[in-house]
Amino acid sequence: MIAKILTFSRNLWTLLIPYWRSEERWVSGALLGGVLALNIGEVYWSVVYNDWQRLFYNSFQDVDYAEFIHQLIRYFILGVIYLLMRTYEIYFRQIVELRWRRWLSKRYAGCWLKDQAYYRLRFAVIGADNPDQRIAEDLRDFPIQTIEIVFGFIYTMGSLGAFAAILWNMSNLVTFGGIQIPGFILWVVLFYSIVGTWINHQIGKPLIAFDREQQQYEADYRFALVRLRENAEEIAASRGEEQEQQNLSRCFGKIASNWFNIIHRVKRLGYFHFGYSKVTDIVPYLVIAPLFFTGAIQLGEMMQTKNAFGKVAGSFSWFVYRYESLAKWKATIDRLIGFQQALQEAAAALSPGLTRQAVTADDIHLEEFSLYQPDDTAILQNIALQFPPRSRTLVTGPSGCGKTTFFRAINGLWPFCCGTIKLPVGTRMLYLPQRTYLPIGALRQAVTYPEPAEVYSNEFVSQTLADCGLSRLCSRLDEECQWDQQLSAGEQQRLAFVRALLIKPQWLFLDEATSALDELSEARLYRLLMDRLPDTAIISIAHKSSLMQFHDHRLDFSKIGDGFSICAKK
């Protein structure tokens, strides 16, 4: 138990510290200072209100109409003060929550994108399911839950102190056969609350794990829906509705069965909660009503004591009522810590055995280079390779032999490799995969991606589109839509060539980048590359031998053995 509390505190600290050390700390700190002051003001207010109850009820017992009116006016003034304090407390809190979330989202999205961690996460041993949910939801909930729980705790402790003092004083009125037990009413309420809190903890414990699982199942279900939407055409074409329905039912089945667990547990907790709160309404009367009937106290004192009893019981058993919130808070913290650790692991998974050097030489050099699959099966072992500048190399080999993985390794994306890769310093590399990524937005942005659209003139972009056989798109450059669902696979591959011609990289890697094109179009696009990018080294993966005419080197993966050196000539 202590170890768990220590781990939780450490995790909480890890998540809290960066924001409260950032440049945001002054403004947010000032706002939280305001929340704290208002919190303390509310505790003071509730003590004044408690005393007001005594005076108000005594005006009934004394049949004092003037006092009754006086207390009504006081009530009105107290009400206005309360209203202002609560409104501004919530207002300040929400501003801090927004600022904190904005800062966290920027930081986490930055870490997710840094060094391609979003891609590398798939290789992390710790792993992090649904990073989108962690960035969108957990980072929204964490500031809200933290502020609510921390300030709830401060308010509760303040109330506990203030009303415990009131009950202690009230206890002076209680005697048993002339014997006075100091703080008797306070001891009764503390015992009552400790027992209540303990029982609640025993019933509610499993909710923490259930809540964590629920968040994950919800995210998995949403992800399955998004995948269905994104692959709508392929699914519709293969009439895969039944499979999809089964998949969705399976995902939702997990949500439903875990939800049942939560409902059953909340039901049990409900028995206790509602019973406990009703008993709390009546227990104080059992303790102090005898004093009222013997005339030791007035109606006002009885109502004041009852109210103070409720406050102390409520404060002490704050944990009882906050159980679900605390469970959710812990689940959010666990998920964020897991995500943070996975990101750190992904960042560290930069092939420890691999040296990537930026060198002044013009060519790409691989020395003592080995490449593996994630299960350690060797793809290439101890090879030496050189890609000279302006060279044209065709990479061939049977399907699944590791050609794409080889490109990934050169591109710095594949962690399972070792040796040395020397890359010419300050040169631009562009990688065109089989499926072109088209961001949602204006076509102009999709064409120039990842460069900003304004870098290239309208004429240059239109001319290049036309050269690649996409002249019909020239008039739609500013149109916004989901272009990957509008353009055919071949058109998308042409668009990738437009990008290459605009960006003019020194190194161009094409991974079956013309697989969806007919031979004529393919030849036309390759000829364009040769003419327009004479200084670019082109390395193409392809199964078609027709492409050999555009290359002067060939790298056949089926012929690469241990210790292979220098690429084979045409």
Ligand SMILES: Nc1ncnc2c1ncn2[C@@H]1O[C@H](COP(=O)(O)OP(=O)(O)OP(=O)(O)O)[C@@H](O)[C@H]1O
């Ligand atoms: N993320 C991954 N996790 C596990 N194994 C992978 C992963 N990516 C690729 N592999 C495996 O690595 C091997 C090489 O895959 P790769 O895509 O490099 O082959 P390829 O030669 O490009 O194939 P193709 O010609 O069919 O495109 C395959 O057996 C593949 O299953």
